[in-house]
Amino acid sequence: ETGVTQTPRHLVMGMTNKKSLKCEQHLGHNAMYWYKQSAKKPLELMFVYSLEERVENNSVPSRFSPECPNSSHLFLHLHTLQPEDSALYLCASSQENEGAINTGELFFGEGSRLTVL
Amino acid sequence: AQKITQTQPGMFVQEKEAVTLDCTYDTSDPSYGLFWYKQPSSGEMIFLIYQGSYDQQNATEGRYSLNFQKARKSANLVISASQLGDSAMYFCAMREGFVSGGYNKLIFGAGTRLAVHP
Numbered sequence: 222e223t224g225v226t227q228t229p230r231h232l233v234m235g236m237t238n239k240k241s242l243k244c245e246q247h248l249g250h251n252a253m254y255w256y257k258q259s260a261k262k263p264l265e266l267m268f269v270y271s272l273e274e275r276v277e278n279n280s281v282p283s284r285f286s287p288e289c290p291n292s293s294h295l296f297l298h299l300h301t302l303q304p305e306d307s308a309l310y311l312c313a314s315s316q317e318n319e320g321a322i323n324t325g326e327l328f329f330g331e332g333s334r335l336t337v338l
Numbered sequence: 339a340q341k342i343t344q345t346q347p348g349m350f351v352q353e354k355e356a357v358t359l360d361c362t363y364d365t366s367d368p369s370y371g372l373f374w375y376k377q378p379s380s381g382e383m384i385f386l387i388y389q390g391s392y393d394q395q396n397a398t399e400g401r402y403s404l405n406f407q408k409a410r411k412s413a414n415l416v417i418s419a420s421q422l423g424d425s426a427m428y429f430c431a432m433r434e435g436f437v438s439g440g441y442n443k444l445i446f447g448a449g450t451r452l453a454v455h456p
Contacts, residue, residue: 252441263342264429264446271441309381315442324390325433325442326373329383 224248227312227330234302235338242297242333244312252317253295254327255287258309270295271317302337309334341365342430342447349452351420358405359415359450361430370434372413373444374404377427386428389413420454427451 225246234240246253255267269277270289284306286298295312313327343362351357363372374386389397389404397404405414417424428451431444 254441261448263448266443266445269441269443276441277443311381311383313383317441324373324388325371326385326388327383327442327444328385329375332381334381 225312225314225328225330227310227333229333230331231334231336233336233338234299236302236304238302239298239300241299242310242312242335244295244297244330246293246295246312246314246328248314248316248328250314250316250328251292252315253289253292254313254315255295255297256311256313256329258311258332260308264311268297299335302335304337307335307337340447341434341445342432344430344447344450346450347448349450351417351452351454353422353454353456354419356416356418357420357452359417359428359430359452361413361415361447363411363413363430363432365411365432365434367434370432372404372406373431373433374402374413374415375429375431375446376424377429377449379426383429387415417452422454422456425452425454 228243252271254269257265267281268287273289284301288296309332311332313329315327370391372389376384387397387399387402387404389406396406401418403416427449429449430447
């Protein structure tokens, strides 16, 4: 496999369920990201991990809990979600060398479409 | 204030014609990067083209070119010779400053849906 892989592609859950989204990157990158894409809204950055350390948490409710066990894997644990949390959750990775001038593009997976009933 | 503005929610173009997708940005940082991504119905965001704030020339990648007008803070994407497979959502994004902390924080616009007609 190549690139960034996300599972599951589709998830339906009730408000009391606990589920997890998984992301795996096969690019040897050192930074991983979770973005939320809701209908008619720009992509919202949720979390960033750099070298397996969380470096950004953009005021995301605690019902979303990220985990980065190693540089290739990123999880988003979901608990007691609300219907407004229904969205496409996109994982991305990048290879960044601090101080270097590079394009810094993110490589995205196909997303996990979450529906909360 | 919005950092990235895409004023065209939807655009139509005839196959083989050129189309311009608008993007304006707002930053006071002299160092920044501008990106365009394509999102087909599959959901994956596909990187198309990059322009650095200090780049003297407009970026080009195959049929994609970026019309960078720094004084006007605009970074329009031009797609030449449109193909049916170009039908998708297109997002403009910006990174303020250089890479810092070992990661790259992108701010995205709301997107433009492009439909290519045969």
